[in-house]
Amino acid sequence: MMQPHSLVVHAIIIIKIVMKGKVMITLRKITKDNVNAVIDLSDTLSAAQNELVAPNAISLAQAYGYMDLAWPRAVYLDETPIGFVMLNKECKYHDSETVNGAYLWRMMISADYQRKGYGKEVIRILVEMLRSEGKKYFKVTSMLSEGSPKEFYEKQGFINTGQMQGDELVLFMDL
Numbered sequence: 012m013m014q015p016h017s018l019v020v021h022a023i024i025i026i027k028i029v030m031k032g033k034v035m036i037t038l039r040k041i042t043k044d045n046v047n048a049v050i051d052l053s054d055t056l057s058a059a060q061n062e063l064v065a066p067n068a069i070s071l072a073q074a075y076g077y078m079d080l081a082w083p084r085a086v087y088l089d090e091t092p093i094g095f096v097m098l099n100k101e102c103k104y105h106d107s108e109t110v111n112g113a114y115l116w117r118m119m120i121s122a123d124y125q126r127k128g129y130g131k132e133v134i135r136i137l138v139e140m141l142r143s144e145g146k147k148y149f150k151v152t153s154m155l156s157e158g159s160p161k162e163f164y165e166k167q168g169f170i171n172t173g174q175m176q177g178d179e180l181v182l183f184m185d186l
């Protein structure tokens with residue numbers, strides 16, 4: 012007969028098999044418990060990738076300044092912080108004509124966790140949330156230099172407008 016301990020082990024293995032393919036990504040508030048870990052994630056990016064996104068420390072300082080607009084969140088894989096996203100939920104600061112939209116102001120996944128489908132899951136979660144809030148428009152801008160995330164955003168359904176905002180290409184998605 013199977014011992015209770017082996018039953019538990021078997022149950023865990025079965026749960027893991029059932030969950031395989033399901034990505035356990037959550038977006039969580041920045042708190043005293045995770046702020047330093049989120050800041051440190053920027054150090055994992057290559058020099059080229061650091062040209063594509065501001066350091067998380069800068070983003071968090073801006074979130075403090077734009078407290079009424081910014082929506083900063085840590086990206087968690089189960090209980091591990093693996094990335095950072097920040098929305099401008101009103102799109103008032105960057106683009107006054109899209110008041111009922113949201114702007115994906117910052118996004119990064121730490122180097123060791125890239126290309127595993129987690130960024131895709133983050134966008135899916137954001138789109139679902141923004142739709143439930145009645146937002147109609149989701150905008151992102153992308154640098155075009157080495158390692159550009161343009162193709163990543165296009166794969167998630169953002170459309171290339173061909174327009175530049177400073178050095179960055181503007182992409183959008185109707186929600």
Ligand SMILES: CC(C)(COP(=O)(O)OP(=O)(O)OC[C@H]1O[C@@H](n2cnc3c(N)ncnc32)[C@H](O)[C@@H]1OP(=O)(O)O)[C@@H](O)C(=O)NCCC(=O)NCCS
Nearest residue numbers: 060063118119120125126127128129130131159160162163
């Ligand atoms: C861009 C970034 C957020 C993508 O996150 P990720 O978790 O690596 O992306 P995913 O694994 O979910 O990729 C989803 C798809 O996009 C593709 N993709 C991801 N990054 C890409 C890139 N830079 N160029 C082209 N394709 C890319 C993946 O190959 C995958 O394709 P598939 O669905 O055909 O298999 C991440 O690479 C990152 O943090 N980069 C550095 C910072 C950065 O550029 N931030 C964006 C600033 S606007």
